[in-house]
Amino acid sequence: MIGSWYLAAKALHIIFIVSWFAGLFYIPRLFIYQVEAMQLPENERGAVIRQLKLMARRLWFIITWPAMIITLLTAIVMVVIAPGYLSLPWMHVKLGFVFLLLLYHISLHVIFRKQQRDKYPMTSGQLRFYNELATVLLFAIVFTVVFKNTMSWIFGAGGIIALGIVLSIAIMLYRRARKRTRKRKDS
DSSP states (O other): OOOHHHHHHHHHHHHHHHHHHHHHHHHHHHHHHHHHHTTSOHHHHHHHHHHHHHHHHHIIIIIIHHHHHHHHHHHHHHHHHOGGGGGSHHHHHHHHHHHHHHHHHHHHHHHHHHHHTTOOOSOHHHHHHHHHHHHHHHHHHHHHHHHGGGSOHHHHHHHHHHHHHHHHHHHHHHHHHHHHHHHHHHO
16 A cells, blocks of 8 residues: 655646746747847847746756755655666666657756857757657656556557657648748848
8 A cells, every 4th residue: 555655746846847848948938039049130139048048047046956955855755665667667668768869868967058158059959849848748758647557558569659750740831820920021
């Protein structure tokens, strides 16, 4: 039987996962805005970029990093209380996705540090695509946990690939719509 300590750790785990993903979803948007701010007239650019850098620092170090750390700590507490979960195949799949999520988090930190030094390794379009990796990983992790052993992994993998394709198409359509809007404004 699972005790109240486990349930408390699980509740905190879920709360901080939500906070972590909020940061993972929003920080790339700030990166995109910062890249796009480079196109502003010079007299506006500096103030906008300073504000975006400040917003990114606060989001990254006050919300996203602490939420990730607490998510991992509560996961460790749950494993210590109920180590049997580590023997289940679905947990191995979930932990694989979590490992990819941690790599994604670290890669965002690399981009964050570069942009804080006014280096822009990716275009706004590339960042839009990159931003969707968190969505794909969220779907993969949640579906793995919810369906556990009842899910056909072929169906699950196909669904994740389909999600990636749908997100890619949506990004391309959005990019085309923005280009058309810009052309109308310029004419």
